[in-house]
Amino acid sequence: MQAYNNIASAIFDFLLTPFGHEFIYFDLLFWPVIMGIGALQVYKVASNQAAITRVKTQISMHLLEIRLFRDDLLQVLKSTGLIVLKNFIYVGHNMMPMAVMLLPMVAVMVQLVAHYGYEPSPPGSVEVLQLRLDPAAGVSSRDVSLQTPDGVSLDAPMVRTADGQVFWRLRADRAGDHVLTVDVGEERFEKAWAVGGDHRKIPVKRLRSWEALLYPGEEAIPAHSPVLAIEWKGHTRPLAYLPDGELGILLWTMVLSMAAGIALKDVFGVTL
């Protein structure tokens, strides 16, 4: 998993941001369109195009049936029921291409989020660092401690919750890519904090197991570690007319890749 993240990050760090992290629009236009085109190709190969065409034709036929036989209530109800049934069949036909597309889409989107979803904390700001312990590991939150580097100071005492979460309020005294150290029992973990400076790839969350694939900015937490996650309630990057940060990037990528797919489906001869 870590190897995958390293390779994917190396590739996308090279491919993304050809115009730097300040100019967000190229990547947010280019990559969703490429994703849309890629998705079309995958869809064409992985789906049963004939069956999809057939079921879509049947759905539109039943829709017309509702319109044409609107005075026949039984027919309207029958057609409605058949549309619902055929929608399930349609969704069923989409399962295979959906599964095939899942990983490559996730790979691109997580990189876009990592590069453009967040911005560095401003110097002087106060942020909250959260640590989640694995309840199954049997480690007490009392065994957790934090060492801060120069340029970072504790703004308030550590807070522990009964469900194994630990919170620190930290102040960024000066700019820099700081590394904080968290000790949990005998084990030691590092967590990066980007403060000030230009836009860049921001490591917001450090996670355990497969979830680490979604946040490739830092190394994954080892699988059998008592820690589930160490994360910042970080600064999301404002995105003009979209929701800020991760949500905005996901929404935008989703909508634009779909729009590109729909616009180009006839060019590539794909039935969606």
Add this chain to the structure above:
Amino acid sequence: MRILSARPFWAALFLLSLVGSQAQAYIGPGAGFALGGSMLVLATTFLLAFAIILTWPIRAAIKFFTVGNPYKNASAKRVIVLGFDGMDPGLATKYMREGRLPNFQKLAERGVFRPLDTSVPSMSPVAWSTFATGTDASHHCIYDFLTRDPCTYGPLLSSTDIGSAKKVVNIGRYMIPIGKPSMRLLQKSQHFWKLLGEKHIFSIIQRVPITFPPVPFKNGMLLSGMCVPDLRGSQGTFSFFSTETEEGEAKFIGGEQTVLRRKGNVVRSRVVGPDNSLLKSGGRMTLPFTLTLADDGKSALLEIEGCDAVTLPEGEYTDWVELTFKAGLGINVSGIAKFYLITTDPHINLYMTPIHIDPENPAMPISHPEVYAVYLAKKQGKYATLGLAEDTWSLNNRVTDEKIFHDQAMSICEERERMFLDAVKQTKKGFLTTVFDTTDRVQHMFYRYLDPTHPANEGKDTEQWKDAIAQVYERADALLGKVSYLADDPDTVLMVISDHGFTNFRRGVNINSWLRDNGYLFMKEEGARTSGEYFDGIDWTRTKAFALGLTGIFINREGREKSGIVAEGAEYRELVQELADKLEALIDPETGKGCVRRMVMSQKFFDGPYRFDAPDLLVGWEGGYRHSWECAVGQVTEEAFADNTKSWSGDHCVDPTIVPGVLFCNRGLTEENPRLVDIPATVMRLFGQKIPGYMQGKMVLAEPSQEASVLGMLDPRSLEQSGAAPGALIFPEREEPGAEGEA
């Protein structure tokens, strides 16, 4: 039904289930395509269904307060009129006696079978217009397929006027139309299903001739029939691609002929489509194609630009192939056609049907509402939309043969059978009618097989297809069996009708040549005896009469025709009478017998408001005769009489008494001689509606309070037609009275 391929489906579902909630936000376009589209459809469906269900009580209340219960006085809840164009009572009787039509036999025994008096003249556009309106030709103004333009003497389609858009915007090389092109049905009066619709009686009308462009009406839907043009705007232009030439030119005539040049196993050519009305320079839109012969020579691969590749097995039709012509500015025009690879060796001969309007994406309205045609296409697949869908012209010109024509006709018939049976299931209450053309087309093209001495038999097969007409009647019988099963309830009236019968067409008479010989028609050029098509070379300043179409003769009337010379009043009346007298006495020099049974003088015979538009004389030919091919297109030939040697060897453009249609019904009649014009009036009465004053027919079925007096099988001796057509062996011997029961 194998809804899903189970293993990949469950594997995909399992994989998705492994992915946690956060990842589901990332599934991107795949999920978007499926779920977004699906949700949209569901939302639309529920919105639509909800709106319909919510507004239903309002609509029901409006209906109740405006018309009450529309079926309150009805003696039938459902009326089905199954039309078989050209079904002949003589042939139907013959095949019933041979035991080949058990369902017709059953219907006749349970109800009634009688000849149905046809229209004057007895041809489909006229007769079906009479069926649709309940009036004669002088009221609905359809006298033929063609009429003459009184300003130019050129031909005009009687039924439809298709113009261009009123305004265009010129941008560079393009002319962009503002608004739709004008399209007008020239048929007058009104369709009786419009009246039913106003009374909230539902109707489905499928392919009744002369319903293009479709006229909107309430509470029903209609698919246009005969006279729907092909994508090129013609009544059916086939294409023929061949490497076979005569002196470098196409060997055959008719349709769109293209000479192919073969390079190894590959030929390249173009499908010629409609005119590009977007371009100022005009010109036809074309689609390049490549035909690659298989190594075994038994098939070929057809690759048309913008279409999926199609394999053409030799001797078989393809399915409908969608042809998309690009007009420019992103505007496409869609059509459909079938291909038939006739031969590959030594010559490549490829036939393409006329390009039909694509019902799923119609270039012009062919149904009411417009989505009805789309709905049918989605329900059962692409289907033939051209009015005269069975391509008789390619067979008549011997470009194709009987098998190619027959296969096409049967495949079109199958489409229509599916469409009609589906409509029977959907019409629980109301009126349903359809017209099957196959019976007409097959009789036109195969009638010579009934007559061993037919002039058209020379040099052609006379054995292989001699049962084709009987088989098409059997096919009609099989369909009737299915309909009877679906419509077997006491509240359903089932009628089977035809617009006319059939007879032999052995001899063609060129009335224009006869008019020339008798001093009524003159050529411009001194000494000339013949003219080109559509009166090319006629001296209108001296011509008193001319013939165009299949039965009509026009007088060159002052004040009506542009160069009219015959004055209204006495001169006109005397000329008409003189022509009628002479033609009624016309003798065929080959047989020495008369060939005209009756001349109809339109101004005396008709009383409707459009009689002035009628041909002034209608020729009621004896069986076996018809206007010659050249006469029909306004040509003057050397001889007036000629043998008909075309495959189109049966016809019905004769005296209407010779070719009545059929009426089968599951209820008895009150009239011994029902007429086609009575059918709409009868349907109106069956639904408890008053017969409108303008309709010329009457109720011919028994009202609930009446006893049906006319029941059972017809007496074939009542048929004028039997044996009247020389050579046609419908009844080998004219039966003597009393012989009926023995058969």
